[in-house]
Amino acid sequence: MPFSSDNRKRMYTYTTPVFLKMNALHSVLIATIGICCIISFFNLHERPDPDTFLMVFFKEPFIMTLGLYTTWFISSFRTLPSRREEFRLLNSLPIANKKICDYFIVKDLLQYGWAPGFIIILNLGLLSVSPFSHLIRLSLLTLFIYIIIIIIKICLHIFIAIKRKGFEIYKYPIQNNPIIMALIITGFALTQLACIVNPALSSGTFFVISVMMSGAVCFSLLFLAQKLFDRWKNENLAFRIRTDGSEEMLSSGHTVSNFFQRFPDFNPLLIKNILKIVRGKNRISLLLTVIFILCAYLLSLNNERIEDSIAVLFGILCFYAFLFAYRTINQFTSDHEPPELIYLLPLKKKDIYVFHLLPLWGWFFIVAFLCTMLILVSGSPLSSAGIFLLKSMAAGFIFLQVAFNYTFSAYPDNKKAKKHFIYWCFTMVILSAIFYVSAIAVIVLMFIVSIFPLKKINFYKVS
C-alpha cells in the first residue's frame, strides 16, 4: 500500500516545510541538549582545580584534539559537485532564498558535526578531574562556538564569491577555501583552548553571559548570511561555477604535453597517473600528509623508550595505510576512470593494473621513508629504523594491494569494492588476534584470498 503509516511517516519526514530531516534521532539529540542546558545552569560555581585539569588535558587528549583538527581540515577539502545540482533544483522551485540559505547552513553544520562531537566526548573523558556540570558547560560552549564559526565560514565564502568575480574563484557551495578553513578551525581551536585553560570562562555569571552573547551572535550572523546569500543568488554567481575542474586542466595543458613529450617511451597510463600527483590539487594533499606525519611523530614522542615510540608510529602508519588504501578505491571509480574509456581503448589488463598501482606504492614509500627519517633523527639505531621501514612498506603493500584487487575486480562498482575491503580488514584483524601466534601466516592467507576475484575480470576489449 503506497500510503501505509510507515510511508506517511517517511513522507512527512521529507516534506516538512523547512525540509530538514527531523527524525527520532534528531529529537533525542535536541532533548539531550535541552537537558544539558538545564543541568549546566545548576551548580554554576563548580569548576575543576586548574592545575590538575590542565595537567591531565595536556597529554593524550591534547594530542588527539590536534589530530582531530587536522582531520577536520583535511576532510574539508572534499569537493561536493552534487551541491551545485541540488542548488539548481531548489532554485527552480518556489522556495524562498532565506530557506535555501538556512538549508545549506544546516547541511554544513551536520557535515562537520562529528568534530565538535568528538571534542565533547574528549571533554567528558576528563570527568575524573572535573565536575560534571563544568564539562557540560564546556560542551555547550563548544557547540555554540562551532555553530558560530560555521556560519562565519559560509559568510566569508559567499562574501569572497561576490567580491572576486573570476571563474576560478567562487566555488561556494561546492568547495571550501583552504585559507578560510584554516582560519576558522584555528579560531575554534583557540577559543576551545581558552575555555579549557581558564575554567572561569565556562562557569558562573560569565557562562550565562557567554551563552546569551553566543545566541545573539548566532542570530546576527544568520541574518548576515541570508543577506549575502540573497545577493549571491541575485547576481547569478551559482551559475558560474564549473564543477569538473576544466579550467585547471586547461591551464595545466602545457605541463601535460611536456610530460608526454619528455617521456615518449613511458607507458601513457603511468604518465597520466603520475600527473595526478603533479597537478596543483594534489600539492595540498602532499602538504596535509606532511602535517599528518609530523603530528604522528609528535604523538609517538609521548613515550619514554624509543622502541615504544617506534611501535606507536608503526601503529599510526598502519592506520594511515588503511585510510590511504580505502581512499584509493575512489581513484578507480567510474568518475575518475570512465568505463567508456577503459573499455574502448586498446589497454592491456596488466598495464591498467600495474600503472595505477605503481604511483600509489611510490606515494606510500615516500610517507614511510619520511617517518623512518624522523625516527633516525630521534636517535633510533639504524637497524631499528630499517626494520621499521620494511614493516611499514609491507603493511602499506598489503593494504594497498588488497584494496586495489577488490577495486579492480569490482570495477566500476566501487561500493562493492569498499564493502569487500572493509570485510577483509575486519576479518583479518579478528583472525590475526585469535591466531596471534601465526598472525603472519593468517595475513598472507587472507592476502591470497583477495587475489581470487581478479581471475574473473573481463574488460570488453582488453586482452
Next chain:
Amino acid sequence: MEEKKVKRMEAQNIELSYGDDPVIQDLSLNICSGSFIGLIGPNGAGKTTLLLALSGQFRPQKGHVLFNSYDIYHKNLEFKKHIGYVHEYPFFYQHMRVEEYLHFIARIKDVEKHAIERQISSVLNSVCLEDEKNKQTSNLSAGMRKKLAIAAALLGDPQIIFLDEALNGIDFESAFQIKKVLTELIAQGKTIILSTHVMEVIEKICDRYLVLKQGRIIADIDPEKLKSSDAFKKNPDIEKYIIQLLESQ
C-alpha cells in the same frame, strides 16, 4: 485557436552574461498561451541560459521578464508555483524513493493536500513510471531519471513548462506517451518551451521555432507559414533551412 491565445509571458530587452562574457544580448520575446515553442541553436547559443532567465532562476542584468503582466523577479516565489522546469541533468535526493520525491516537490509547490496523491498517480502514469514508484532514485537509469524530472515538472498544474533537453535518452514508447501528454497540456492552454538538438522532435510537435545564435534570436518561425512559402517549397527540408539560416548569420 488564434483568438484563444493570450499573451502569457514577455521578455523585454533582456541581457545576460557570465561575468564579462555576454550570453544573451538585447533579446525580446512574446509567448502566448497554448504554444509549444521549440528552442534551437548550436552549442553555446544561450538556450539553457534563456530558459533559466524565463523560468525565474537567472536574473537578467538588464530588461524584464513579465508573466501575466507582473515581473517574475519581483514575485519570484509566486511565479515558480506556476511553472515546471526539467534540467538537462536533473538532481534527485538519492535517499528518496520516486514517490517520496514527487511528494516533496508537490509539497514545495503548495499543491493542495487532497490533490497530491491524485496528481502523483497521474504524472507517474503520464511518464510510464508507475511501476518504479517505490524504487530509490539512485537506482534509476538515466532515461528514468529524465522521466521522473518530467513528472515532477508536471505537478502543481503548471502554466508554463520548460524542458531543457528533456526528451533525450528516453525510449520511443515513453517519448510518444510524453509527447501525447504535452500536446494535451497545450490544448488546455498551457505553454511549453522545449530546448533540444533533435529536429525531429521539434518538427513533429512544436508550433513555433525560435532559432538562437550567439545569444540572439535570429529567426522566429511559424512552421505552417514557412511550409506555405514559395522559397521553402523549392527545398522543403526544415532542418536544412535552419542550418542555412544559422550559417548565413
